Amino acid sequence: MDGNRAKKKGVKKARHELMVKFPTAGIVSNQPITCMDGHSPDGLLLLFLKHHCLRCESSFWYSGGFDEHNEVMHDEEIVCSTCKQVVDHSAVHTLKNKYIFLILVFLLGIPPSLSVPTKPRIFNCQRPKSRRASASSESRPRLATAPPLRLFGSVATMCGIFAYLNYNVGRERRYILEVLLNGLRRLEYRGYDSSGIAIDSDMSSVMQSKSKPYDTAPPVVFRQEGKIESLVTSVYSEVDKLDLDLEKPFLVHAGIAHTRWATHGVPAPRNSHPQSSGEFDEFLVVHNGIITNYEVLKQTLVRHGFTFESDTDTEVIPKLAKFVFDKASDGEGGVTFSQVVMEVMRQLEGAYALIFKSPHYPNELIACKRGSTLLLGVNELGGETSRHLFHDVKALTANDKPKELFFSSDLCAIVEHTKNYAAVEDDEIVHIKDGSVSILKFDYEKEKPASVQRALSVLEMEVEQIKKGDFDHFMKKEIHEQPDSLTTSMRGRLKDGVVGLGGLKDHMRTIRRSRRIIFIGCGTSYHAALAARPIMEELTDIPVTMEIASDMLDRKALIFKEDTAVFVSQSGETADTLLALEYALQHGALCVGVTNTVGSTLARKTHCGVHINAGCEIGVASTKAYTCQIVVMVMMALAIGSDKMSTLAKREAIIAGLTKLPEKVHDVLKLDGEMKALAQSLIDEQSLLMFGRGNNYATALEGALKVKEVALMHSEGMLAGEMKHGPLALVDEYLPIIVIATRDDSFSKQQSVIQQLHARKGRLIVMCSEGDASLVCPDGRSRVIEVPRIVDCLQSIINIIPMQLLAYHLTVLRGYNVDQPRNLAKSVTTQ
Ligand code: G6P
Numbered sequence: 001m002d003g004n005r006a007k008k009k010g011v012k013k014a015r016h017e018l019m020v021k022f023p024t025a026g027i028v029s030n031q032p033i034t035c036m037d038g039h040s041p042d043g044l045l046l047l048f049l050k051h052h053c054l055r056c057e058s059s060f061w062y063s064g065g066f067d068e069h070n071e072v073m074h075d076e077e078i079v080c081s082t083c084k085q086v087v088d089h090s091a092v093h094t095l096k097n098k099y100i101f102l103i104l105v106f107l108l109g110i111p112p113s114l115s116v117p118t119k120p121r122i123f124n125c126q127r128p129k130s131r132r133a134s135a136s137s138e139s140r141p142r143l144a145t146a147p148p149l150r151l152f153g154s155v156a157t158m159c160g161i162f163a164y165l166n167y168n169v170g171r172e173r174r175y176i177l178e179v180l181l182n183g184l185r186r187l188e189y190r191g192y193d194s195s196g197i198a199i200d201s202d203m204s205s206v207m208q209s210k211s212k213p214y215d216t217a218p219p220v221v222f223r224q225e226g227k228i229e230s231l232v233t234s235v236y237s238e239v240d241k242l243d244l245d246l247e248k249p250f251l252v253h254a255g256i257a258h259t260r261w262a263t264h265g266v267p268a269p270r271n272s273h274p275q276s277s278g279e280f281d282e283f284l285v286v287h288n289g290i291i292t293n294y295e296v297l298k299q300t301l302v303r304h305g306f307t308f309e310s311d312t313d314t315e316v317i318p319k320l321a322k323f324v325f326d327k328a329s330d331g332e333g334g335v336t337f338s339q340v341v342m343e344v345m346r347q348l349e350g351a352y353a354l355i356f357k358s359p360h361y362p363n364e365l366i367a368c369k370r371g372s373t374l375l376l377g378v379n380e381l382g383g384e385t386s387r388h389l390f391h392d393v394k395a396l397t398a399n400d401k402p403k404e405l406f407f408s409s410d411l412c413a414i415v416e417h418t419k420n421y422a423a424v425e426d427d428e429i430v431h432i433k434d435g436s437v438s439i440l441k442f443d444y445e446k447e448k449p450a451s452v453q454r455a456l457s458v459l460e461m462e463v464e465q466i467k468k469g470d471f472d473h474f475m476k477k478e479i480h481e482q483p484d485s486l487t488t489s490m491r492g493r494l495k496d497g498v499v500g501l502g503g504l505k506d507h508m509r510t511i512r513r514s515r516r517i518i519f520i521g522c523g524t525s526y527h528a529a530l531a532a533r534p535i536m537e538e539l540t541d542i543p544v545t546m547e548i549a550s551d552m553l554d555r556k557a558l559i560f561k562e563d564t565a566v567f568v569s570q571s572g573e574t575a576d577t578l579l580a581l582e583y584a585l586q587h588g589a590l591c592v593g594v595t596n597t598v599g600s601t602l603a604r605k606t607h608c609g610v611h612i613n614a615g616c617e618i619g620v621a622s623t624k625a626y627t628c629q630i631v632v633m634v635m636m637a638l639a640i641g642s643d644k645m646s647t648l649a650k651r652e653a654i655i656a657g658l659t660k661l662p663e664k665v666h667d668v669l670k671l672d673g674e675m676k677a678l679a680q681s682l683i684d685e686q687s688l689l690m691f692g693r694g695n696n697y698a699t700a701l702e703g704a705l706k707v708k709e710v711a712l713m714h715s716e717g718m719l720a721g722e723m724k725h726g727p728l729a730l731v732d733e734y735l736p737i738i739v740i741a742t743r744d745d746s747f748s749k750q751q752s753v754i755q756q757l758h759a760r761k762g763r764l765i766v767m768c769s770e771g772d773a774s775l776v777c778p779d780g781r782s783r784v785i786e787v788p789r790i791v792d793c794l795q796s797i798i799n800i801i802p803m804q805l806l807a808y809h810l811t812v813l814r815g816y817n818v819d820q821p822r823n824l825a826k827s828v829t830t831q
Pocket residue numbers: 522523524525568569570571572573574577620621622824825826827828
């Protein structure tokens with residue numbers, strides 16, 4: 001071996017070792033580097049590393065080098081490019097993955113924001129040795145085996161994605177359109193400001209005059225602002241204009257669809273999905289999520305001649321796909337659809353679920369995800385036996401039978417087609433081609449993805465759950481479903497006076513030994529936890545603190561290894577809650593999930609937890625999930641406190657109450673007419689106050705939230721104990737005030753609140769236990785709502801139901817959309 005070759009080999013080896021040791025760095029140059037102490041190490045490599053400034057939360061690049069001992073050298077001071085402060089070396093984070101940077105550099109050139117020094121650089125090689133050690137040891141004491149959350153600082157946006165591929169079964173274009181549009185209708189709760197779909201055109205129609213870069217029929221893309229029904233109207237009128245034959249059958253066809261809740265860019269057709277690679281729609285993408293590095297990618301793509309039409313972060317994805325495809329096609333041999341998508345994934349930072357469609361790969365679909373939920377539904381046509389075949393993934397990938405395949409953000413868009421489904425995991429690429437499904441696991445460190453074997457699960461959900469049935473609105477249906485949902489929530493968990501929660505049993509000792517329990521959630525879920533707090537403290541003797549997830553993050557609240565953090569979320573996908581979970585995991589707390597969504601991120605990332613089993617909740621305003629959450633947390637309190645003799649009598653009373661609960665809820669629902677009449681009397685009000693305390697402080701907050709979010713009326717829930725410290729000033733004979741004064745330890749205090757309000761001529765509506773009307777309202781001047789009585793910690797479940805009914809009727813009477821309130825979405829998956 002000559003000297004030159006040996007040197008080259010040596011450099012290659014050094015480079016390899018460095019990349020193994022510092023996998024997050026991007027090597028961009030072999031610039032000569034000198035150490036500040038004057039020595040010039042060999043085998044030098046100039047690097048760019050990405051740091052995250054903890055002060056201003058921005059990321060920036062800085063350059064550094066490695067000495068001959070493979071230690072990092074950097075300037076003595078690293079200064080944040082945004083806030084200009086010197087950053088703490090021990091707290092820097094480097095680039096998530098070397099490939100993102102390397103591929104960008106090798107394929108696209110060095111980003112303009114990085115100036116590669118032309119002169120030799122001098123660096124300090126006295127690198128603090130503790131950095132890596134301190135960063136890792138501080139973060140994961142208890143959680144050595146827990147996988148890190150891949151949220152990268154923000155999580156998926158709302159939005160719903162859906163795809164339908166029929167294989168070896170003839171489907172007319174009209175049918176395909178309807179499946180796609182119906183899928184969007186089911187997902188509309190996730191976002192309803194714009195939507196779009198893409199299907200295939202005919203070879204003979206659209207764009208045939210132009211010289212397109214593929215031989216197949218070009219896709220047609222429909223995008224529309226507003227609700228799904230506006231898309232439906234525009235699709236059918238466009239179909240006419242384009243002269244597309246709705247009766248044309250397709251033996252195989254791949255269509256994609258999207259419903260949007262705007263984050264990047266106003267609701268408008270150009271910002272709706274599918275987003276396109278540009279002319280001829282060579283790559284089309286629907287996306288649920290946020291691409292955090294889209295600006296860098298966009299700048300680079302613009303330099304390579306791409307023109308952007310939307311304000312979305314998503315548009316970089318199809319354009320990147322085209323860029324990768326074109327580059328690969330320039331070289332020898334073709335590139336498969338999954339190779340293109342894999343290269344795209346390497347570049348993307350953020351959280352996403354994506355579905356790709358491309359005329360270069362006709363009748364194929366690819367979906368992949370990181371962070372956001374994505375499900376695959378499989379409907380094999382032709383007999384019962386087929387279902388069993390699908391439990392073997394080899395059969396799934398090999399068989400040629402007629403079938404329908406679906407991708408969706410939520411099972412409720414799949415359940416009417418099939419009950420066979422698989423949840424796509426993070427970093428998986430699902431490729432549908434020639435009727436077979438292959439699942440690949442993407443790995444930054446590996447060139448080739450591993451193939452994944454996945455059996456299908458059978459969905460335990462009935463189609464009725466996603467339909468309104470005899471009800472006018474989902475919210476009303478879900479309010480009236482509560483006797484059943486509560487029964488389902490408790491099913492199998494209450495046996496012979498003992499509560500069994502399988503999801504917690506392995507961690508019960510740790511929970512009992514916790515220094516405190518922290519309840520964390522947002523919106524209604526936070527209120528549910530607040531309602532369960534008193535009984536949790538009473539039965540467990542463990543202090544319980546409350547955290548609104550966003551506030552916990554804003555304050556960087558103290559959280560310790562000895563804490564049990566209980567995360568409550570109907571969807572299991574709320575961004576703030578998931579980020580708070582990530583934070584608690586990093587601080588070593590035991591993390592417990594309480595969620596309605598099997599397979600949700602919350603369910604997957606917590607150490608243990610309980611599903612509330614409330615059934616599919618479609619109305620944006622949470623109702624049945626709220627009451628089921630309380631029941632589950634009451635059962636948790638019973639289970640955690642089950643070793644205490646001192647509370648035995650109370651526990652027995654609660655268990656007796658739980659068995660009677662569905663029946664009592666059934667009774668309180670009879671107040672529907674009365675609440676409608678009350679709503680009628682409040683229809684023109686500007687404002688409504690609700691006072692509660694103790695077990696019913698949460699009821700006041702949640703009742704007010706319901707009125708606010710759907711009836712669009714200002715409404716505030718207040719702690720009755722705070723009334724005299726301010727709110728009393730608002731009281732007059734016009735402002736309606738609801739006071740919750742059902743029987744519990746706070747009853748006499750609430751009686752005195754009522755007296756004080758009466759003394760100021762307050763316009764009161766009092767909620768009390770059955771038979772107490774004369775006690776709470778001796779002069780008969782106030783309106784009274786009498787509700788069935790139950791053990792104190794379950795009373796909040798009974799009491800919220802008239803408030804839910806009130807909010808519902810107020811909304812309908814005021815003429816607003818009950819199920820899709822203005823500006824809101826069911827699952828708020830953005831910060
Ligand atoms: C949104 C919804 C609320 C819900 C809150 C928390 O704001 O509109 O109804 O309570 O998110 O959602 P989660 O899924 O975490 O319970």
